[in-house]
Amino acid sequence: MSALHGRVLHASRLSLTRFAASKLCPSCQCLQVRKFQCITGMGRRLSQVELTSKRYPKLKRGPFATLTDADVSSLERLVSGRVITDKSDLDGYNTDWLRTVRGASTIVLRPKTTEEVSAIVSYCHDRGLAVVPQGGNTGLVAGSVPVFDEVIISTQLMNNIISLDEVSGTLVCQAGCVLAALDDHVAQRGLTMPLDLGAKGSCHIGGNLATNAGGVRLLRHGSLHGSVLGLEAVLPSGEVLDCMSTLRKDNTGYDLKQLLIGAEGTLGIITKASILCPQRPNVVSVALLGCANFQGVLDIFRETKTKLGEILSAFEFMDTASMEMIGENLRLINPISASPFYVLIETGGSNKEHDEEKLSALLEGLMEKGKAMDGTLATDTTKIQAIWGLRERMAEGLLHDGYCYKYDVSLPLPSFYQLVEDMRERVEGSAKRVVGYGHIGDGNLHLNVTSSEYSQHTMDLIEPFIYDWVANYKGSISAEHGLGFKKRDFIYHSKSPSAVALMKQIKNLIDPKGIMNPYKLLPSK
Template sequence: MSTNHFVPLSALAFAPGAYVNESLYVTAKLKRMAFSGLYMALKKSRTAWALTRILHTNKSPWGVAFLSSSCPRMSVGPMEPPFTADHYSVSRLPFPDVTSEDLNFFQRLLPGRVVTDEDDLKRYNIDWLRTVRGNSKLLLRPQNTEEVSKILKYCNDRNLAVSPQGGNTGLVGGSVPVFDEIILSTALMDQVTSFDQVSGTLVCQSGCILESLNQYLEGQGYIMPLDLGAKGSCHIGGNLATNAGGLRVLRYGSLRGTVLGLEAVLPDGSILNCLNSLRKDNTGYDLKQLFIGSEGTLGVITAVSILCPRKPKSVNLALLGCESFSRVLQVFTLCRDHLGEILSAYEFQDLESMRVVQTHLKLSNPLQESAFYILIETAGSCEQHDEEKLNAFLAKALESGLVESGTVATDQGKIKSLWALRERITEALAHDGYVYKYDLSIPVEKLYALVEETRARLGTSARRVVGYGHLGDGNLHLNITSETYSESLLAALEPFVYQWTAGHSGSISAEHGLGFKKRDHIYYSKSSEAVQLMQRLKKMLDPKGIMNPYKTIPQAD
């Protein structure tokens, strides 16, 4: 009997109306696997997007963070990381301390929206992954651009350092203070200004939560062009500031293409209004691009104009198993040829990442064990058309022997359940031990070679070496686990991972940014001339260096 089998989720006795593909073959063995484990796992994980996520990463042997994707706040557990200044080799720049006179000014400007209580400040001082911890004594919560302008003008005049903060979901320590910088939170700047039903252009404040924007747009028949695991907490302004990627880059491109305009407050308090909604504007330099990916070092983004696509009427998700990474690449080529304009996501994960979610989260793999797994999502406007194209692609992939097994889901609940096998890898890794995390951009054909070489290099010193990510745009998430934090293991990883990436014309940061942790590694991806130009731009816009110091760009000599 052939080993190539598809297991449609409709075979698992779900509610009426489930998708049935008569051309897909189901073995008795896989049916037994499905009924014994998958149904209950899928039933339990229908609301997996709202479950608590546990995260843990490099240089953080002090605890874990708990965050629900439906909750905009991080809960600080009993264990807290040490202060960044005590754990890392970094010196405080000569910024003055905040005085009572400063506090009085801010309290007059923002009545009831100034936070000074030490306990209340903890969750804003500690990053999402609990790896870095600032010591800010002051949090400001403006509601509009004018208040941000007055805050920055005052801070610039007084030479007070400022750390802008959105949802605090960053993974590189860019959204929390390093020392005692004033935290400027955009959490109260959460209003939708306008939405154009004809063009699909949304204008909103920078503190709007990504998931809330998507829910608003779905009511209008549109969606956000961005989808992230942290969508229940991250702010659209922070997404722009880090040039966040996510699952939809393959279909809709990066934020550099979908953002039509933005408004930002410069360090001296002046307001830069580039908030147009034009698809074409060829009048001089495109200044908004300076702020996309600037990580709060050039100013504070206060509003955004973004082009939103129509909400798909038909969504399908296929999970496929492959015997090798070369087959994963071949399926990608076949996928683009057959699915074309309806292809919206192409994610891959290796066997180790599948095993880790099975072991620690008790999620069931609906397929037979394979070396690699692929998640392929289609999104279109015609259900019959999309279904026919997907079936033709699956038949060709099966006929050519590129895939070993597969399953398809069209119901939203079951789609979320399949996505959980990929999206909850980070959570599962936290249960596996201490985690070293890398977010890399690598030419697609070489994407998994780094995982293999890392695994061979570390041998038995690592518990697990895992590779997964967004194959459609060449983004690898490399994760290594060990029983406890190890300096020797870290030394074996760095600078090896960065040198390997640079040697293959990659980038050491694909979508997470540089922040505090990766700032000094920028030279692996940028020339000294490029870094010097960035430093000159920083000096021109922020001559006193008050905006998010110690982050993103190395200090100029």
């Protein structure tokens, strides 16, 4: 049952895009999907995914203890009845959402409270057992699955909403709450979560924080480093670090919670958070426009920022290869005429007439000046969801091609699209497609190369070429996905040696035994 839920959580990323969470599973409180449509139906079965230790034969297991029957019994006593050890049930927890890596953990623990997490980590610390924290397991850099046999600590059952202060907008909740469920909850009080992303139907807020998730609303509400007011975490020693403020301002000492945000679970397991939720817009409109070239996309962005000002809530872009892919693979319909580039503009404001007037003035101006070739405006929910689906279901659509080489980079806007064109030329003949889309308002490009199956030759064409390219343009090799297991060795492409050295010192200070999510974020050498 629990493993099915594990898989349902994966599936929900696919089918719950922008789904208002209304029904929760009574046993584990995961989001129930209406139609079970698991990814295993369209690609590799979980057990067919190659073991990470086999795909990366040079990688050595760390000097950690190996789980014994006595350990299992001891851990079972800490979270009685919430331990998974059945092999087939473990597959969903061992394998990443993209089906590109598979660990060999033999145990999943599902605590309900901070005290239970603390007891588990404390036990593992004393025994020298490595652990991996796991939320919704929707990450794209293999950061939340074991590499070898790490003990998996899942936040699935830590899903209590603790409080919501309507006046200040402060939400307090456990780390395992699903983002869509939280958004649904705060919506009832006229508030909105400060982040939104395609995986909202299954990702956990603890995972969002641990990976400093960005998403489509960062443009409006800023990063989680600004929105998170308080945080509680269990450190690698098992000690509870209590930074649970609910205050908007608190300048008393180092802001330790910031270290945990984006640490990808390598410094501790986030157990609770307090988050500032902005006012929910009363009115939302979405426009989809077609452009003749990439310069047109940039021109529209600049014009939009000026004309829409405070009501602009998202500005996304897709290239024509993305739009063709989602038509072929998911049969989604492009509502406007085919164009080389598309932009999606969302507004969210408090006054319908005012917002429509601003948006109409912008769109008319863009059409008149010939910046937009074609466009459509949506104000009703169904049409808005249909347009957002084109953008948010890209990741899902790409999986239908077979294997997806996934990149998520930040680049200065002038060189933004050049990378896609250079990559297309480079992998010609070795890849099925190369598509580019992303959060152009944040300078964040999602570049994806697909082929029917994994090929080391194709991989060698892509890496380290892409990282060198990005470093050369002073970009970031991971804008919002993090480094996880897959990208950690490229950290020097985006961070200075002095910064990485200090990161290592901090890791060593907080986790001297190195048991907390090993083989992630920090470079292997």
